[in-house]
Amino acid sequence: MSHHHNHSHSHLHAHSDANKNIAVAFFLNLLFCIIELIGGLYTGSIAILSDALHDFGDSIALGLAWIFQKISEKKPTARYTYGYKRFSLLSAIINSVVLITGSIFVLYESIQRIASPVETNAKGMLLLAVLGVIVNGAAILRLKKGSSINERVVSLHLLEDVLGWIAILIASIVMLFVNVPVLDPILSVVISIFILYNVYRNMRSIFPVILQGKPDAIDEKEIREKLMILPGIKDIHDLHIWTMDSEYNILTVHLVLKEKKGIEEQQGIRAQARSLLKENDIQHATIEIEYESESCEWCENET
Numbered sequence: 001m002s003h004h005h006n007h008s009h010s011h012l013h014a015h016s017d018a019n020k021n022i023a024v025a026f027f028l029n030l031l032f033c034i035i036e037l038i039g040g041l042y043t044g045s046i047a048i049l050s051d052a053l054h055d056f057g058d059s060i061a062l063g064l065a066w067i068f069q070k071i072s073e074k075k076p077t078a079r080y081t082y083g084y085k086r087f088s089l090l091s092a093i094i095n096s097v098v099l100i101t102g103s104i105f106v107l108y109e110s111i112q113r114i115a116s117p118v119e120t121n122a123k124g125m126l127l128l129a130v131l132g133v134i135v136n137g138a139a140i141l142r143l144k145k146g147s148s149i150n151e152r153v154v155s156l157h158l159l160e161d162v163l164g165w166i167a168i169l170i171a172s173i174v175m176l177f178v179n180v181p182v183l184d185p186i187l188s189v190v191i192s193i194f195i196l197y198n199v200y201r202n203m204r205s206i207f208p209v210i211l212q213g214k215p216d217a218i219d220e221k222e223i224r225e226k227l228m229i230l231p232g233i234k235d236i237h238d239l240h241i242w243t244m245d246s247e248y249n250i251l252t253v254h255l256v257l258k259e260k261k262g263i264e265e266q267q268g269i270r271a272q273a274r275s276l277l278k279e280n281d282i283q284h285a286t287i288e289i290e291y292e293s294e295s296c297e298w299c300e301n302e303t
Helices: 004-041 046-072 087-115 124-145 150-178 183-211 220-229 263-279
Strands: 233-243 249-257 285-292
Touching: 004 124, 046 124, 046 150, 046 183, 087 183, 087 249, 087 285, 124 150, 124 183, 220 233, 220 249, 220 263, 249 263, 263 285
Parallel strands: 249 285
Antiparallel strands: 233 249
């Protein structure tokens, strides 16, 4: 019982930190989005305006991430027996869809600007770029210790912003000395493609969780070997490992015993198994005891 209580406390603490981190990132992003929109209109830079659009999408997604992160901390109910942890995944998906939509729009606008370049205010771009690196950099520092998918997706978005602003900073310095207005929309295209690539990478990490795939960080072979070493274990059936939100990992397994054991001995084996699984980053384990003479109806389709 103490194992579950201690883990529950640390897990809730991690979720609370995630909630605060995302809230800080949301307010920083929203504030800078407003500054950026005004600055983009003032400088006439499509790269800055496109990034303002991207940041506005980020702000909406961050707001949803904040709300969903809070919902994910709710306790299990009769309907949602594992709780609401996957709301954080839903947020990450919405976040990604917003980014895809915004990036496609920016690509369309930027390609038109490449055909017909417009003069921009290089000094204004330079000042906004410096501010952009500072604000987004501060938000990343707040999120860099986060471990949830939600925090990782948000952190990646902010990292993209920092890289985008560094690119705008370099371009604005070049345009202070050389009149190449086409550089601005070309930069927007590069930023948009980079964002789309990272959205693809994020979605690749989200879908295995939704489809209940085994977490990459967990070694199933190692777990099998350790369970087999436990005294009295002859075989292992029906082993399944998945994760609720990339942090809360779940395992179910049938342990086949060599010989009949009393209730206390069975409880001892389960306790040893749970302790072992806890060391292997399994937070919730369902362990069933069976014997060779029993047929495992759930194992017939097991490969």
